[in-house]
Amino acid sequence: MARFFKYKSVADLAAENARLGIDLRFSDDFSPLAAPATVGPQTVGNRWCIHPMEGCDGEPDGSPGELTFRRYQRFGGGGAKVVWGEACAVTDDGRANPRQLWLMDKNKPAYARLVAECRAAHRAENGDDADLLFGLQLTHSGRYSYRRPVIAALDPLLDPRTVADKSTGATVGSDYPLVTDDELKRFVDDYARTAKLAAEVGFDFVDVKQCHRYLLNELLGARSRPGLYGGDYENRTRLAREIFQAIRAAAPGLILATRLNGYDGIPFHKEPDGAGAPDAHTGAAVNGWGLSAADPLVPDLAEPIRWVGDMQRLGVRLVNIALGNPYAQPHFGRPFEYPPPDGYESPEHPLVGVDRHFRIAAAIQAAYPDLPIVGTGYSYLQEFLPHAGAANVRDGRVTFVGVGRGALAQPDWVRQLRAHGRLDRTRVCRTFSYCTALMRAKNHPFGQYPTGCPPFDKEAYGAVWKEVRGE
Template identity: 75%
Template sequence: MAKFFKYKTTADLEAENARLNLDLRFSDDLSPLSQPVTVGTRTVGNRWCIHPMEGCDGNLDGTPGELTFRRYQRFGGGGAKLIWGEACAVNDEGRANPRQIALNPRTRDEFAKLVEQTRQAHRDSLGDDSDLLFGLQLTHSGRYSVKPIIATHDPLLDPRTVVNKATGQKVTADYPIITDDELKRLVDDYVATAKLAVEVGFDFLDVKQCHRYLLNELLGARNRPGPYGGSFENRTRLAREIFTALKAVVPSNVLLATRMNGFDSIPYHKGDNDDGQPDPWTAPLANGWGMSESDPFTPDLAEPIRWVQEMRTLGVDLVNVALGNPYAQPHFGRPFEYPPPDGYESPEHPLTGVDRHFKCAEAVQRANPGLAIVGTGYSYLQEFFPQAGAANVRDGRITFVGVGRASLAQPDWVKQLQDNGKMDRKRVCRTFSYCTALMREKNHPLGQYPTGCPPFDKEAYGEIWKEVLELKVKK
């Protein structure tokens, strides 16, 4: 198992950056991260964003669970002024697992408590929540729903998409795709969920278009017939219809947002030496967003940039740029030191993956001056991600620095920086992939183990991790 992260100082990282011919930048002056910024009609108090991360800890009825409330209270008190709430299914069929949260009339009151308790934790910790932006990610999981709902046949993903976990049955050529009429009806589900999200107090609504869930799959569905596939106009149609419908019903003080893939790429698998290897493929590729039909390894941001520019005219004020598919090529989305248990060793130096994230987000930001863009890929940099974020904000490469896995390990990193000038090194995420390992474990009475950070949050996840390890031994 290769170990890449051996850096003790930013100078070490800068030397590695030069050796790898990357464009990673670092600054010891963290003041750019404390600057407020205007997003639409709102002011956000600093440049830190907590990424949407599913805890897989909701209840079967879709209400937030005990650990859900705990996570958001910790996020609320941690100091970041932009909290990007996790994926929330707009209908039961679109849930990715039995414990994914779902906002509907039955669960409304519990979501209202979640919002209020998160904001109260922020007030208790920082005194003022008027410059806090707390949003919710509206999603339909598509082919990754409990029962797969596919927008198009993908010759690379279909053989990996499990229809029946008991028998191992996969999607085949005769598996039905979601119809045009069914897609049209989803607009009403997004609107209904959005109205409830406004009622319970969320500040912005994210229409999720990343990680190869339904709307992202449509963005790359060049081989789908009819009004929702083929041309750029058709592939963006459903998201356009959703944004148009939301704009008509959402008050002006609630912002529209999206987390969107900039680049999909193709699946990877574990090779003979455990390194990730791309699945066999032939050109032209039938599917994919942010990449050419003949090159699935190099981002082509022409369409993503065009779509972001169009979304601005639809009222979108906040864009979070993601990459890849966590089920198919996790090293693109989450550069790691240790692979997830069902994954592979990184086929590239993880800093190359961080650099790809930064450059893709920068390209979207440069093409959209004045639009609030959230960047990704920071957790791999461990205790040095604040210096990278400060440099990127300073240089106009990004508006917000988004932090995912590292928020599970140390949700109060912003407070640590404010109070001590540095993070608590003993709680810095080392990208061990424990959180992913928990997420992948399904052998639980509720159908899904909750996920968090066992190494650095033993209070909540230590015993859960021991239980998962015992299950693996029994297997």
């Protein structure tokens, strides 16, 4: 098992960057990260963003659980000025797991409490919260809906991995019914209604989720789908356009955002030696977003860049760039040192994956320099992520630096930088994949364990990890 992260200094990383022929940049001047930025009508106090990190710890009725409240208190107090709330389903049949959040009229008070406690924690630790932006990610999980897959387009590579019947283990076949155009149209009202509720409980923005091969992302690449929502570019982006327009009408004061895949990629599998390798494919992928027509292993950003421009004209004011599919090629989305238990060893140097994230976000930011773009891929850099973030903001490659797994391990990293000029090395995420392993462990009365960082948050997750391991 290759282990890559042996770097003791920025100079070590810079030397590896040169050896690999990639374009990672670093700076010891963190002042760009402390500069304010404008998102829609709001001034945001710094350039740090906490990514939407799903805790799988909600209640069965879709309300936040006590661990959910704890997580957002910690995120609120940590000092980042953008807190990007996690996936919240717009329908029950669109939930990815039985503990995924689901905002409805009857549980509005719980979400109002979540917003209030996050903001109170921010004020207690950081002073003013007027420059804090707190949003909620709206999702339909599509083929990854836990009750039953909702398939927008058949995919010869993903369908054999998608369980259609849990009782038999049967996977999606060529006769599996696609979600109809009429069913898709009804989702527009579900998104608009949930967005209106999010505004009423105090969220500043909603994210219409278009990443990680959930429903709207799958539609973006649905070239083989017939009808109004598949085939050409206009049809593939139609449902998201209708959703943005409906949200603007239902909640006109709410900031519109999206987390968008810049590149889907194709699935990888585990070889006998443990290494990851791409699934066998012939020619261009039939379906997929941001893929080269000649080789689906190569990004083609023409459509993602076009779509970002169209979304800006629809009123979207904040875009968060993601990559890949966590169920099919996790090394694209989350470059790692240690794979999850059901995963493969990284088929590339993880710094190459970090560079892919940075280059794709930079290309989109360059196309729309006045649109705030949030970048991804920083946690693998461990204690050196601020140096990369500072250089990318300085060079105009992104507006905000997003941190996901690293925020579970050390949610107060922004305050650490402010107080000491460096991260607390004893609590830096080492990309051990404990959080992913918890998410994948299903032997729980609710069908889903809560997820967090067992090594660096033993108070909440140490006992959970022991239970998963059967200790």
